[in-house]
Amino acid sequence: MTASAKIIHESVIYHDPHHFCGWPSLCRRRNGELIALFSGDRHYHVCPFGKTVIIRSNDEGASWSQPEIINHTPFDDRDPGLIETPEGALLLFFFSSIAFAERFANIKPWLEASERQRWQAIINRITPAQKARYLGSFVRRSEDGGRSWGALIPIPLSAPHGGTVCDDGVIRYLGKGVVSGEAVIACCESSDDGRSWQLTGTVANRHAIEGINLDEPHLLQLNDGSLLGMMRSNSREEQRMVLYQSHSSDNGHHW
Helix, strand or coil: CCCCCCCCCCCCCCCCCCCCCEEEEEEEECCCCEEEEEEEECCCCCCCEEEEEEECCCCCCCCCCEEEEEEEECHHHEEEEECCCCCCCCCEEEEEEEEEEHCCHHHHHCCCHHHHHHHHHHHHHHCHHHHHHHCCCEEEEEECCCCCCCEEEECCEEEECEECCCCCCCEEEEEEEEEECCEEEEEECCCCCCCCCEEEEEECCCCCCCCCCEEEEEEEECCCCCCCEEEEEEEECHHHHHHEEECCCCCCCCH
C-alpha cells in the first residue's frame, strides 16, 4: 500500500482459527447483494480439503451470513470466482487440483501422523473415473441466486476471480491452460450465458519470458471496447515481481 492510500473501512468478515482460506473474490449482484467467496476449510496452501465457500451481505458489508459450502469435489477446489450473467444467473468459476498427491512425499514431514493418514487415505481413493469427472477447470450456474447449482461445465482455462461480462453480452475469460500441447495464457468466451465455452485467442506462452511464469490473469473491458489483460509474474527475484499487460482490440482473438 502506498503512503497516499487510505483505508475507508476495514472489518473481519470471516475467521476460522483452525483452517486456512485463500483466493477471495467479491461479486456485487444487480439487486445490491454482496457475495464473497474463497477456498475454505483448507489446512495448507496445497492440501486435499479445499472447498468453495460463500458468505453474503445485504447491507453493504456491515454484516455477513454464515458460510455456505457450495462446491466440494473429491479434490482440492481452488481459485473461485463469481459473476452475475446478463440473464441474471450466477456463474461460479474454479479449478480442482491433485497437486497434494503429487507433492505428498515433500509435504509429509510437516504433517502429524493422524493427518498424514488422512491424506494417504484420500490419495488412495483417487480413481481414473474421479479424474475424468472432477479434475480440471469448470463453471457452475445458479438460476436461483445461489440456492442451488447446476452441473460442472468444463472450461479450457483457469484463473482467479472469474470472467468478465462485456458490452456485447458475451462473457470473456482470460486464463492459463494447455493449447496444442503448449502452456499458455489464453482467452475463451461464452455467448450463451456461460453454458458453453470456446477458445478465441492466445496471449502468450506462459514461459516466454526467461525465468518467469505468467500466472493468475484477469481481463476487463475498457471504455473504447478493447480488452485489457493483466498477468502476474511468478518470479522469485524481487525486481521481477511485476505485472505484465496485453491489449486486444478484436474481442480477444489477437493480443
